[in-house]
Amino acid sequence: MPATTPDTPDAIKDAIRLRYGTRAAVQAGQAVAVASCCGTDSSCCAERPAEGVNSFSADPYGLEQMEELPLRAVLARLGCANPTAVAALRPGEVVADLGSGGGLDALLAARRVGPAGHVYGIDMTDQMLTLAWQNAADADIGNVSFLKGDIENLPMPDRSVDVVVSNCVINLASDKRKVVAEMWRVLRHGGRLAVADVVVRGGLPTASAFADALRQDLYAWGSCVAGALSDTEYVDLLHGQGFTDTRVDILREHSAGDLFPNGLPDYAQLEAQATVEAILGRFASAVVHALKP
Ligand SMILES: C[S@@+](CC[C@H](N)C(=O)[O-])C[C@H]1O[C@@H](n2cnc3c(N)ncnc32)[C@H](O)[C@@H]1O
Numbered sequence: 001m002p003a004t005t006p007d008t009p010d011a012i013k014d015a016i017r018l019r020y021g022t023r024a025a026v027q028a029g030q031a032v033a034v035a036s037c038c039g040t041d042s043s044c045c046a047e048r049p050a051e052g053v054n055s056f057s058a059d060p061y062g063l064e065q066m067e068e069l070p071l072r073a074v075l076a077r078l079g080c081a082n083p084t085a086v087a088a089l090r091p092g093e094v095v096a097d098l099g100s101g102g103g104l105d106a107l108l109a110a111r112r113v114g115p116a117g118h119v120y121g122i123d124m125t126d127q128m129l130t131l132a133w134q135n136a137a138d139a140d141i142g143n144v145s146f147l148k149g150d151i152e153n154l155p156m157p158d159r160s161v162d163v164v165v166s167n168c169v170i171n172l173a174s175d176k177r178k179v180v181a182e183m184w185r186v187l188r189h190g191g192r193l194a195v196a197d198v199v200v201r202g203g204l205p206t207a208s209a210f211a212d213a214l215r216q217d218l219y220a221w222g223s224c225v226a227g228a229l230s231d232t233e234y235v236d237l238l239h240g241q242g243f244t245d246t247r248v249d250i251l252r253e254h255s256a257g258d259l260f261p262n263g264l265p266d267y268a269q270l271e272a273q274a275t276v277e278a279i280l281g282r283f284a285s286a287v288v289h290a291l292k293p
Helices: 009-027 062-068 071-075 104-113 126-139 176-186 209-215 218-222 231-241 266-270 273-280
Strands: 094-098 118-123 144-148 161-167 187-200 244-253 283-291
Touching (some): 009 126, 009 218, 062 104, 071 126, 094 104, 104 144, 104 161, 126 144, 176 231, 187 231, 187 244, 209 266, 209 273, 231 244, 231 283
Parallel strands (some): 094 118, 094 161, 118 144, 161 187
Antiparallel strands (some): 187 283, 244 283
16 A cells, blocks of 8 residues: 555545536537636645646557447547456346546446346446436447445445456545545456556655655546555555455556646655656556456
């Protein structure tokens, strides 16, 4: 687990809601006055744009899948991989997509599980839920529901799901242990998870002023950087809950430019550039697999 987190879990959630709410509203084509996130306790503004986009995933979907869905759903993607491509979904299965955003993965999953199955997308940001419902309507997909909720407290009954997918969201959660416990609770025995996320290979160095500052940066949390678990932390958390067959497949290693496309934060000056780049070079997009026996 990251040793330190900024302020409080509420501060992290508020920053994330603001950032992704703004982004969803823009993508839904609504006229929004982009809210300023400047405040005495927030680091998410400064000179950096309120909704900078990092380039975690070059093209994890491919043309064929892109063509399956309306353009707005495709453009809404903010993930770091393509979890439905590796989840081996079968007709009739029930799927939960944690942090479903604009709904792209939920809609792709809904097509795969077919009319006998169902997909529940869960997101805490109202504007994302609105966008996802619009995208489902445009795609004429009926076997999907988008529910408002926190992935640390899923709005779903025990043992109601065959497969949990998620795309670049668990790193954003302030309490990862709760998320893992919730995935376990909602999965049926024999259920599985395929979770795309950013991980830090080998973890961040413990004696690093830059790494310490990064962990405290709310903007970097919202960018799917500061809250990332190491690969071993992921496996340990899942094993600790009782999951088996856990595997972390590294898909793409990232550069400093992937993580901070608008330039490195000021606190990068705390260490030599080569050191900072080496630390950021530990970040990668991955898919985590596990089974609930
Ligand atoms: C990086 S976006 C990924 C969206 C989507 N999975 C995709 O691949 O396009 C993160 C999403 O997770 C949602 N989110 C972040 N933390 C959450 C939490 N604790 N509970 C529910 N949703 C959360 C945000 O509202 C946002 O829609």
